[in-house]
Amino acid sequence: xxxxxxxxxCLLLSTCAAWADKSxxxxxxxxxxxxxxxxxxxxxxxxxxxxHSVAAFVNRINAGVDYWTxxxxxxxxxxxxxxxxxxxxxxxxxxxxxxxxxxTIANFKVGGNSGKWALGAGAIDLTxxxxxxxxxxxxxxxxxxxxxxxxxLGFGSNDTNKNLDGLFLxxxxxxxxxxxxxxxxxxxxxxxxxxLGWISGDFYSGLVMRTQF
Numbered sequence: 001x002x003x004x005x006x007x008x009x010c011l012l013l014s015t016c017a018a019w020a021d022k023s024x025x026x027x028x029x030x031x032x033x034x035x036x037x038x039x040x041x042x043x044x045x046x047x048x049x050x051x052h053s054v055a056a057f058v059n060r061i062n063a064g065v066d067y068w069t070x071x072x073x074x075x076x077x078x079x080x081x082x083x084x085x086x087x088x089x090x091x092x093x094x095x096x097x098x099x100x101x102x103x104t105i106a107n108f109k110v111g112g113n114s115g116k117w118a119l120g121a122g123a124i125d126l127t128x129x130x131x132x133x134x135x136x137x138x139x140x141x142x143x144x145x146x147x148x149x150x151x152x153l154g155f156g157s158n159d160t161n162k163n164l165d166g167l168f169l170x171x172x173x174x175x176x177x178x179x180x181x182x183x184x185x186x187x188x189x190x191x192x193x194x195x196l197g198w199i200s201g202d203f204y205s206g207l208v209m210r211t212q213f
Contacts, residue, residue: 031190032057032208034199036071036093036107037124040170040177041186041199042163045152046120046139048087048111049075052213059206061199067097069206078110086112089122095130105129116140124164133158133165156182163200 030038030047032055037044049055058070073091091107109122117138124133137154151171156164162183170179177188177197188197195206 030055030073030075030089032071032073032091034059034061034069034204034206035124036069036073036091036105037109037122038073038089040152040172040179041188041197042181042184043152043154043168043170043179044109044120044122044124044135044137045170045172046111046118046137048089048109048120049073049210050212051075051077051087053210054213055208055210057206057208059195059204061202061204063200063202065098067095070094070096073107084113086110103129131158131160135164135168137168152179 030045030049031040033039033044034042036057038047038049038055039045053075055073055075056071057073058068060066060068071091071093073089076088076090077085078088079085087110089107089109089111092104093107094102094104096102105125106127107122107124108126109120111118111120113119117140119136119138121136124135125131133156135154135156137152139152140150142150151169153169155167158165163181166182168180168182170177175190177190179186184200186197186199188195193207193209195204195208197204
């Protein structure tokens with residue numbers, strides 16, 4: 001919790017400084033999910049953090065046992081001779097419950113465009129510290145929505161038979177996101193860098209910021 005609180009203070013200070021210095025960007029997407037990878041509330045989408053960018057996030061979930069998630073996502077590009085280079089995202093997420101001990105997990109995602117759809121694949125908890133999840137996801141921009149996020153449809157696999165284990169889908173309407181993570185229906189609201197919503201029936205609040213290097 002000390003790590004998450006320190007990151008929260010740093011993000012709040014950066015938020016205040018950003019009004020005078022435009023080095024930070026307040027864009028909805030790519031947006032860190034509560035667990036880390038770019039996405040909606042709990043589910044990932046096919047987008048990655050832009051190359052040479054860092055997204056930092058911190059969230060507090062008011063569950064039966066309150067806990068924090070915090071970390072960073074770093075974006076890059078992989079040019080494999082394709083028409084468009086693939087987006088690459090590597091992230092570190094600290095999960096800090098009241099009990100038991102804190103865990104730190106690594107996340108990885110690659111994503112690219114394929115016609116009207118963006119396609120992505122990745123791993124949450126790459127080294128299987130708690131519960132490794134492998135997933136594939138497709139995201140399509142929906143013209144009637146004021147959002148490049150659109151509709152995401154994916155499939156994940158892990159050992160819990162719960163969140164992200166099976167078919168998941170989500171609708172990103174910009175300020176509001178709605179999703180089903182293969183186990184629960186979650187709702188998120190974005191107010192600039194602030195994040196509010198319900199995940200697995202529990203209220204959460206957070207902050208997401210991004211800068212370039």
